[in-house]
Amino acid sequence: xxxxxxxxxxxxxxxxxxxxxxxxxxxxxxxxxxxxxxxxxxxxxxxxxxxxxxxxxxxxxxxxxxxxxxxxxxxxxxxxxxxxxxxxxxxxxxxxxxxxxxxxxxxxxxxxxxxxxxxxx
Numbered sequence: 691x692x693x694x695x696x697x698x699x700x701x702x703x704x705x706x707x708x709x710x711x712x713x714x715x716x717x718x719x720x721x722x723x724x725x726x727x728x729x730x731x732x733x734x735x736x737x738x739x740x741x742x743x744x745x746x747x748x749x750x751x752x753x754x755x756x757x758x759x760x761x762x763x764x765x766x767x768x769x770x771x772x773x774x775x776x777x778x779x780x781x782x783x784x785x786x787x788x789x790x791x792x793x794x795x796x797x798x799x800x801x802x803x804x805x806x807x808x809x810x811x
Contacts (some may be wrong), residue, residue, distance in 0.1 A: 699740040701751050706752045707735050709759035714773045722792045723755055724748045745796075761804035798801070 710720040717731045724731070724741070726748050735738035741752045762772045776788045783790060784801055790796030 699742050702749070702752050703727070703734050703740045705756045705759075706741065709756055709768075711778055712760065712768045713762075715776075718735070719792070720728065724751050725794070732767065751794060751797060754794075754801050757792070758797065758801045758804060759792065759798075761808050763799065765804065766810055 706720070706724070710717075710723075714722075717728055717735070721728045721731045730739055734741070741749050743749050759768070762768070762775065763811075766772050766775055776791075777786060779786055783799065785796075787800050792799050
């Protein structure tokens, strides 16, 4: 079998779980972001479930979520500042980013917003 480092499913799943933890997001929130059940998120954290390209929607949302995390990390770091940015009101986006990322459309908006700001660094 493939080593975990060469297994894109294992890598993405681990990255998603780690990013959610660093951002202080609950399992329930992560489940909504990915469009999966809470038990699935629990199993992801325990290594019993991996996001898969064959489940296109959750795979794509997981990829976007990690991209959002990386952009946020580049802009403000991945500690309290990132959590505060996610939880705080954002006049440019017209809502709290943490609320927007619960829908695919909102997650895409947040990613594009962060990518645009990264371009200014």
